[in-house]
Amino acid sequence: MYNGSYIVSVHYIVKNNFYIDKELESGILLQGWEVKSLRCCLVNIKNSYVSFKDHEIFVYNINFFPLQTSFVSCRVSCHKLLLHRYEIDYLFGCVSRKNCVILVLSMYWKNSLAKVSIGVGKRKKKYDKRFCEKDRSWKMDKLRIMRNGCI
Numbered sequence: 001m002y003n004g005s006y007i008v009s010v011h012y013i014v015k016n017n018f019y020i021d022k023e024l025e026s027g028i029l030l031q032g033w034e035v036k037s038l039r040c041c042l043v044n045i046k047n048s049y050v051s052f053k054d055h056e057i058f059v060y061n062i063n064f065f066p067l068q069t070s071f072v073s074c075r076v077s078c079h080k081l082l083l084h085r086y087e088i089d090y091l092f093g094c095v096s097r098k099n100c101v102i103l104v105l106s107m108y109w110k111n112s113l114a115k116v117s118i119g120v121g122k123r124k125k126k127y128d129k130r131f132c133e134k135d136r137s138w139k140m141d142k143l144r145i146m147r148n149g150c151i
Contacts, residue, residue: 005110009043014103016129018121023105024091027082028059028116037064038114043107050081050102050118052095057081057088059104059116081116094120 014020030038037043042065050059058078083091094100105117124132 005108005115007106007108008038008041009045010106011045011048011104013046014105014119014121016124016132018101018103018119018123019128020103020105020119020121021094021100023117023119024083024087025110026057026087026116026118028107028114029080029082030114033066034064035114036067038107038109040067042067045104045107048104050104052092055088057083057091057102059118062104062107081118091120098122 044063044065047061047063048059049061050057052058058080060078062079091102095102100120100122103119103121105119107114107116109115
């Protein structure tokens with residue numbers, strides 16, 4: 001999904017706390033100074049969330065840090081996501097029927113266009129997190145054993 005693109009910000013905690021069923025790529029509506037901040041990688045998506053409003057999808061709490069040359073007071077605002085109607089209907093159906101959550105996974109540039117990767121997921125239970133941690137540590141031990149060639 002990220003071929004030929006430049007990844008600006010990734011939300012790593014989402015991968016640990018949620019099962020991601022489907023990933024979607026969407027455009028985002030930005031102002032001029034926000035585009036400049038995005039070019040300089042001055043973006044934080046840790047507290048961001050997605051919400052519906054009048055059959056449109058908005059993402060809230062993306063924190064853009066302004067450049068020193070710009071005089072901007074408001075750094076956090078809502079931004080409209082640019083999706084097709086059938087994608088919006090799919091996301092609305094997932095949230096209303098399946099009790100899923102829409103998450104912001106990453107922001108990146110693709111052919112000089114700002115893109116946001118959003119995912120539909122469900123929260124992991126505590127025992128699922130323990131199992132994933134156990135599996136991850138076993139994979140690392142296995143790689144270490146294979147690399148060293150001894151048991």
